[in-house]
Structures are given as structure tokens and as C-alpha cells.
Amino acid sequence: MLLKRLFTQAHTLSKTTAASLVRPAYASIHIQQRASSTTSESDTFHASKLIKNPSTKLKELVPNQELIFGHTFTDNMLMIEWEAKNGWGKPAIKPYGKLSLDPSAVVFHYSFECFEGMKAYKDKKGRVRLFRPDLNMNRLRRSSERLTLPTFDTNELIECIKELVRADERWIPSERGYSLYIRPTMIGTSEFLGVGPSDRAMLFAICCPVGPYYKTGFKAVSLQATVDKIRAWPGGTGDAKIGGNYAPGILPQINAMKKGFQQNLWLFGKDNELTEVGTMNCFVFLENEHGEKELVTPPLNGMILPGVTRDSILGLAREWNEFKVSERKITMSEIIKAEQDGRLIEMFGTGTACVVSPIKMIGFEGREIKVPLDPKDPNTQAGPLTKRFNDTLLGIQYGDIEHPWSVLV
Numbered sequence: 001m002l003l004k005r006l007f008t009q010a011h012t013l014s015k016t017t018a019a020s021l022v023r024p025a026y027a028s029i030h031i032q033q034r035a036s037s038t039t040s041e042s043d044t045f046h047a048s049k050l051i052k053n054p055s056t057k058l059k060e061l062v063p064n065q066e067l068i069f070g071h072t073f074t075d076n077m078l079m080i081e082w083e084a085k086n087g088w089g090k091p092a093i094k095p096y097g098k099l100s101l102d103p104s105a106v107v108f109h110y111s112f113e114c115f116e117g118m119k120a121y122k123d124k125k126g127r128v129r130l131f132r133p134d135l136n137m138n139r140l141r142r143s144s145e146r147l148t149l150p151t152f153d154t155n156e157l158i159e160c161i162k163e164l165v166r167a168d169e170r171w172i173p174s175e176r177g178y179s180l181y182i183r184p185t186m187i188g189t190s191e192f193l194g195v196g197p198s199d200r201a202m203l204f205a206i207c208c209p210v211g212p213y214y215k216t217g218f219k220a221v222s223l224q225a226t227v228d229k230i231r232a233w234p235g236g237t238g239d240a241k242i243g244g245n246y247a248p249g250i251l252p253q254i255n256a257m258k259k260g261f262q263q264n265l266w267l268f269g270k271d272n273e274l275t276e277v278g279t280m281n282c283f284v285f286l287e288n289e290h291g292e293k294e295l296v297t298p299p300l301n302g303m304i305l306p307g308v309t310r311d312s313i314l315g316l317a318r319e320w321n322e323f324k325v326s327e328r329k330i331t332m333s334e335i336i337k338a339e340q341d342g343r344l345i346e347m348f349g350t351g352t353a354c355v356v357s358p359i360k361m362i363g364f365e366g367r368e369i370k371v372p373l374d375p376k377d378p379n380t381q382a383g384p385l386t387k388r389f390n391d392t393l394l395g396i397q398y399g400d401i402e403h404p405w406s407v408l409v
């Protein structure tokens, strides 16, 4: 399969070369050689071959209250290396530490990077659980395919990640709301400045203990709709979790914060369709023009990151079957009209880090659109449906609610 993939790449690349790229002749020779030298390579790594060489100099644990998201890292990491010539090497658990890379490595020049974000939770009995890891691993595979980085068997990676989580188990806080954030990452490390597929790659995973997103109850956010920049477009890479999508999103985020908003809302097209909230998927609960209650989220049309939380919320809502559930286009004018008619009920963003993030206001073209929170309790920072999704998902993630989405490590 991989062999075929590389041949196809080499073929399309040499065609592109002829057509448009300014590319030295040796570059396509290099790719051809790679393609023909891949006959013996293995298409995946194997968790059964894992080399366990965990850290012997254990760090001091950080007290729960002092945890800041993404600042504290555990004792160990997972590392798996790939070379076009020999395929995947053996996975290894090794002490957390710096990477040594050549300055010419393609990750630094052409953004050969994709990543995942998932969590391990400790349940009441002290058992460790993952939440729908198959979805994260499939998504990483799709992201890596988009970047012509090597593919792998997703079940093998789940097993390797379970081993990493076992090695770092003492870092998983047991208090409710706390968890171990896991960041699997793949980079291209080819030492070659030609713009072509990378003939070397590293797949690694690091972990950080994290606290609850809302330490003292929900905190609803205000959003500034970004009108001068777009996050993703048809045929682009907005549906892949690749590093190149994120750095360009910081500037609109900073601009929104300078204006007093907490996050930015991404729009697309002439009719300002909603796409995502910062780095979260976006949900709107409203009464539609036919008088039906409807939960709406933008469809997976290539511009939306297919969130695990998004999929889980759609799954729960369809299972409850209490209101209409739609993956469809929704525009700013529909939001404005619904708000004016008193039909806008709740809005929230979704993602692994926060589960749900209630939205209280949107700034758009100089006006402020108020989004209701809890009509019964003005002090509550989330609407009843937002809260219900949050509580149900946390219940499943921490194993309080029996559900096939929660996987024991």
C-alpha cells in the first residue's frame, strides 16, 4: 500500500515539476529512488515490539491546584521513527527530553507536522480510561496522509499510547475534572530542502497533567467575528489537524482580545457562514423559523475540523431524540434574525480541552449580539443544554456512566 502511495506521489510530483515547480532535476530522481527502495518496508510499527526504557530520575509531581494547561510534562515519552528505506522502527518509551534535529529538517521549512489532543482519566476505582481513542488515531492518520507522512495501523498506536499512559500513571490526577492530556505528534525530518515528501519521520507522544477548564464553574465567553481573515476554505486543509493551520490563527485571536473579546469566531463566504470558534467546533441551539427546536453545527464540508467532542455531542443529541439535530450551514444573518425574534436559545464551542465552552455574546460589524445563557438563573454561566452535554460527557469520560466510548487502559 505504502509502496503504491509513494509511486503515485513520485508520479504526480514529477508531473507537477514539469508543469510549475522550480525544482532541481535531482529532486525527482531522489523521489524515484525512494519509491523503488520501499519494497521491504513495513507498513506499520508494532506495539508488541515496544522497547521500555522509562525514566529512572522521576520528577516531582505538581500539586493539582498549581497545574497550568500544557506547562508540566511527565517523566516519559513515546518515540517511533520512520525511514523510507527501512519503514517503521520499534516503538520506544523513553525519558521525556529534547529532540535533536538537523536545521534542514523539513518540519522547520514546510510545516510537515500534524498532531492530536486526547485525554486519559482516572475513574473512582482508580482505573485509567481513554475516550474514543480510535477517533483520534484515525484523524492522525488522515492528517499524516494529507501531508504525505507515513501511515500506520491505528490500533498499534492506541496500544503504544496505553503503554505510555501506564508508564506515566502516577501523573494522572484522580480528582474529578483533572486528567492527563496526551499530545501525539508526527513530523517530517528529512534533511533536504527540496519541496517533496519527507523520507524520514518521527511519531512521538508527550503528556501533561491538566486541571479542569473551569475551576470555579463555567465562564461564558464573548467572541469577535473575524471578517478580514479566514481559517479554512473549500479544498484547503481546515479539516486536518496540521500545525500549519494554527500559527496564522493567532493574529485574529490577539486582535479579538485587544478589543475586549475572549476569542474569535471564524466565518466563511459572502453570507458569513459560521465555521469554528477559535480552535473549537461551534454549536447553535435555536428555535427555527418553523417553530422547531434545533441544534445546528456546520457540516463536515472540508472547512471544519471533525472534532471528537463534536461527534459525541451529535451522537448524544440524536440518541436523546428530543429536538432536531442538523449538520448544516448557518449564517450570521440567521443568528441575528433568531436573536431579534427571541429564538436564539444557546451557543457553545466544543473541544477536548474544555468539553463545552458557553458563548454569551458575539461582536459582529460593530453590533453586539447577545446570546442567552440560563434564563432561569442569571448567575449561571451556561445554558441548560450546554450543561447537560458537559455533565453527560464528563460522566462517560470518568466512567460514572457506563458507555462503549470510554476505553479502559
Ligand SMILES: *Cc1c(COP(=O)(O)O)cnc(C)c1O
Pocket: 117, 241, 276, 278, 279, 280, 281, 305, 306, 307, 308, 309, 310, 350, 351, 352, 353
Ligand atoms: C482539535 C480541534 C477541535 C476540537 O476537536 P476535539 O477532537 O473535539 O478535541 C476543533 N477545531 C479545531 C480547529 C481543532 O484543532
